[in-house]
Amino acid sequence: MILSEKKAGILLHVTSLPSSHGIGDLGSACKEWLDFLVKTEQQYWQILPIHPVGFGESPYQSFSAFAGEELLLDPEWMREKGYLTSSELKNTPIFDDEVVDYQKIGEWKEKLFYQAFLRFRKESGANDFAQFCEQHKDWLDDYALFRAIKKKEKERPWHQWPEKLKKRDSQVIRQFSEENVELIQYYLFLQFCFFMQWQKMKKKYTEQNIKIIGDLPIFVAHDSADVWANSQLFDLKEDGTPRVVAGVPPDYFSVTGQRWGNPHYKWNEMKKNHYNWWSRRLEHLLTMVDIIRIDHFRGFEAYWEIPEEEITAKNGRWIKAPGDELFKELKKQYSSLPLIAEDLGIITPSVRALKKKFGLPGMKILQFSFYPGLKKRERPYEYEKNTFAYSGTHDNDTLVGWIQTEAQENKSIALRIKKQHGIDVYDNVEKTCWALLEVLFSTNAGVVIVPMQDYLCLGSEARMNYPGTIANNWRWRVKKEAIGDEFLAVKIKQLTTKLNRFRKKRN
Structure with a gap:
């Protein structure tokens, strides 16, 4: 991807948008934000990963690299679809408008969404739902099953489940699925709602020529459907825990480095089927966003491997990664890879060469300059x-x-x-x-x-x-008054226009 004209955009995660539901959502919150972006002459909206948050509410430690974050669902959309009634939305709790209280929001929305699911189940016309489940079955079935088991196992990480569930014994999995049909269907329903809402929202942004920049973490969380369902692709011990974990070595900003704790990939296993898991992951995310920021791009050239038992990132080592082979495979799908290389941190000539070879724009941070x-x-x-x-x-x-x-x-x-x-x-x-x-x-x-x-x-x-x-x-969270602040909007527009980064009219 080669940048030609000068443009501008704003970074604001969906969760940070103002709404009366305690967290940004895919309904009116996104609509009001779109109006602000257009009004201020912006052409990009950048967000963080939009997958279900796990440990520490971090979008970079998600339960899935494919599923959408259910907390972003707009209850008003469910009311419009007939899944909820107006009276059921009357008792919305009062939420903090400055910070997201994930626990409080989760408890309220789960009760609400389960009611919506029960009403949805009674509908006779569920063709769209069946079609959605079929279209996404390569990841959706495992995800819904994973979440259902976690629910029954009191949210324990998968490597602490009973042995046969942990190892995906076919007979035990079949029995669990038969005994928990409703719960599994509930998680399928939430994903159906998420993707319906997302596509409706995305269509409006496309119509206004606003491109959405998504975020793809190089690593996935250990406690995720991805690792549980594809354990052969990850460097794990026999008990399911990581043998080594990801992170970055000590640098100017941290004397002990950063120990992220994500498992590393078995790249040799991924190579056997031409990195198909990566191809599917990229293709899936590009149905939702226009451009993808690849987090920790340097990890595709070489990654920092830390023994799992180490509590800091100091005692790790660099391991060569097959970035060249991987991007060659991905390039077969796209004439120009719509990717941004997050090339911050310890960047070697080899990392710069990899970025240049595939024509990827990099990143600069003013604060670091x-x-x-x-x-x-x-x-x-x-x-x-x-x-x-x-x-x-x-x-x-x-x-x-x-x-x-x-x-x-x-x-x-x-x-x-x-x-x-x-x-x-x-x-x-x-x-x-x-x-x-x-x-x-x-x-x-x-x-x-x-x-x-x-x-x-x-x-x-x-x-x-x-x-x-x-x-x-x-x-x-950004306050609603800020999105409606005309003085601020004019100031941003003036800066954007003055330096020739405004929205050019389309023919």
């Missing part, structure tokens, strides 16, 4: 055209948070910004934030993406994630 000792290509005035440039990502502090800490406390950063861009980081912080956003928009990068928190000039309290921690991440 002012540190001493960087190569020239890392500075804002040297960003390449085929680049997606960000003020920050979900893993960074907000731009204001960064200004108030790193930029103001590190004199070399403050001096560089002052000398090269004429910006005083000790000035009014909101003024500084917008001045730095103008620097970003002025770069040669084909696309610039700004997290919504940075347009709102919010501090560290609005940060989405603190890498390496578990508690209180992935919860931030």
